Amino acid sequence: MAISLSFSESTCQAPTQPKGPPVPKAMDPVAEVDVIPPRFLNKPRTVSGFGTFEASDHLIVKAPQRGVIQKVQYNEGDQVKIDDTLCTFRGDEINNQINAKQTEIKAAQTELDSLKNMLQGFRNSQAGEPSPNNTPPPEPLFLDEEAPSHVVPPKPMGIVNPEPVQNQAELETKIHTLEAKLETLTKELASLEESLKGLTIRATIQGMIRKRNVTDGAIVESGDALFEIVTLNPITLTFFVPQDVTSYVDKDIKVTGNPTSAPELKTDGLVYYVSPAIDPVKRMLELKAHLPNDKGLIREGQEGQATVVTRRVDQVWVIPKKSIVTFEGKNYIYVQTGNQARKTEVVLGEPTGNEEVIADANLRIDDLILTTGLDSVKDGSFIKITQSLGQK
Incomplete structure (x- = not known):
């Protein structure tokens, strides 16, 4: 069994080193800058x-009764306040009724006073006392004086002589009846006087006369629209x-x-x-x-x-106003990235009143914003941090 071996030559290489941050060359300028981190602000959303x-309020002023308008005080477009007099009704008829009722009350009161005097006379006679209507005895005369003739004083106008009364019980009944009548007349007079107040039409809201439907001398029916106020x-x-x-x-x-x-x-x-x-x-x-x-x-x-x-x-970003630069109508800030400056566009919001402004920007909480040296940096410039504000 034969075994064959083969070899190939290869060059041994060192492992690749990770690439570090850019290093400024000898001729590259390095700007000294101060930096500050952005901060968050809790802002209510709008x-x-x-x-x-x-109009915030609206009122149609209507006539409370039939009648004739005597005087209109305001025109369209005029401003009125609460309780201002808008117009008045002619009150001849009600005034005549009030005068008649006052005369009737006066006559009833006079009759009542007369009956009460008579009742007191009955009671005094029963007790053996002189009547309040009895005249005092005449003074004694001297020998050369003549007795004066008896003169009957004239009866005052409006005095009503009470009807003859047979006894004290009948007199008391008449007094009670007359007192009840007087109470009724007084209530009727109060009602007429209240109606007289109703002849003056007043504003119940503050506003402007949008429309006026009446003029002096106009005849209106109850419920007619007189004014429109807004x-x-x-x-x-x-x-x-x-x-x-x-x-x-x-x-x-x-x-x-x-x-x-x-x-x-x-x-x-x-x-x-x-x-x-x-x-x-x-x-x-x-x-x-x-x-x-x-x-x-x-x-x-x-x-x-x-x-x-x-x-x-x-939560919104807040950045210093002094960190903002403007170029071609847009706003930017420079953010520290390693040993370089990175230009980042920002959209500015409202100022916070502390030399800061709300901004919409692509930032991170650990970013550092350049606040000085902005005239000598541009996107990608090398920087050296001399002071980091807002950090411990």
């Missing part, structure tokens, strides 16, 4: 919606938000709104109504908010937009 501005301060913005945020919106959450065509009229308010159901056609949720309209520049029917602060909280 959502935008669109809708229409409407409240435009605050004004209501009815708007819709996407259904995917319905679990994070509630009443009394903050909202910022403005007319779509006038963003400079932006104003803050609160949501006061959240629809209990999603609109089946729009697949959106209806919200209503009251917004201040002190100058009256926001009109009914204007299209509006709103930004709502929801209960959903997101």
